[in-house]
Amino acid sequence: MSLLFLYLEFFKIGLFAAGGGLATLPFLFHLANDHSVFIRRTNWFNTGQIGNFIAIAQCAPGAIGANIAVQTGFLYGGLNGGLIAVLGLISPAIIIISIITRVLQSFKENKVFASVFSGFRPAAAGLLCAAGWGVLKLSLYNPNNEVWYSIIRWREGLICAVLFVLIIKLKTHPIIFIALGAIVGIIFRLQ
Numbered sequence: 001m002s003l004l005f006l007y008l009e010f011f012k013i014g015l016f017a018a019g020g021g022l023a024t025l026p027f028l029f030h031l032a033n034d035h036s037v038f039i040r041r042t043n044w045f046n047t048g049q050i051g052n053f054i055a056i057a058q059c060a061p062g063a064i065g066a067n068i069a070v071q072t073g074f075l076y077g078g079l080n081g082g083l084i085a086v087l088g089l090i091s092p093a094i095i096i097i098s099i100i101t102r103v104l105q106s107f108k109e110n111k112v113f114a115s116v117f118s119g120f121r122p123a124a125a126g127l128l129c130a131a132g133w134g135v136l137k138l139s140l141y142n143p144n145n146e147v148w149y150s151i152i153r154w155r156e157g158l159i160c161a162v163l164f165v166l167i168i169k170l171k172t173h174p175i176i177f178i179a180l181g182a183i184v185g186i187i188f189r190l191q
Contacts, residue, residue, distance in 0.1 A: 003077055003080060003081060003084045006073055006076070006077055006081055006084050006088065007084045007085070007087065007088035008088065009088065010072075010073075010084075010085045010086070010087075010088030010089040011088040011089070011091055011092060013065075013069075013088075013089060014088065014089040014090060014091060014092040014093060015092040017065060017127065023124060023127035023128060023131065024064070024065035024068070024069075024131075025054070025064070025065075025130075025131035025134060025135065026127055026130040026134060051138050051139060053071050054135060054138075056071060057071065059178055065089055066086050066090065069082075069085040069086045069088070069089040070085060070086050073085025139156055139157075139160070140152060140153045140156055140157050140160075155188060159181060159184055159185075163177050163181055
């Protein structure tokens with residue numbers, strides 16, 4: 001795989017993912033006909049690996065988008081691939097912020113400029129909602145099962161609900177619940 005291709009794919013994602021790391025998820029994992037557009041275009045991983053990537057990216061320190069970029073790049077290009085992918089993802093933000101800071105001083109009182117920036121808020125909120133819906137669907141819905149009652153991953157949903165209640169009631173460090181969820185997943189052989 002070409003490192004330039006890897007850089008350009010993540011550059012495109014970073015260019016349009018306004019709103020932070022979670023806003024990159026709809027671009028990476030937008031499920032259309034049970035397969036991501038990104039997955040079909042790149043053939044880098046399958047939908048079964050998506051949940052694992054998200055889980056690892058959320059557990060690791062740093063932005064989720066950058067963590068997923070590093071994982072994808074490292075998986076298919078080694079250390080150089082991981083560096084190139086995350087560089088591709090953050091390059092648009094660095095370029096845009098550099099341009100905006102220079103232009104902002106001269107246009108900060110302009111009403112059109114202020115309107116454009118206020119338009120980013122609902123776009124970022126929409127991307128974050130799409131990311132949340134995609135992760136929820138990926139976690140709890142399994143269309144590959146042939147038996148109707150196995151389409152919904154009820155065990156995973158039950159574990160999620162129990163952990164949610166425990167987090168609110170016990171108010172302890174989240175790493176305990178992450179470890180508890182991992183242990184329960186291993187015991188019940190959930191994927």
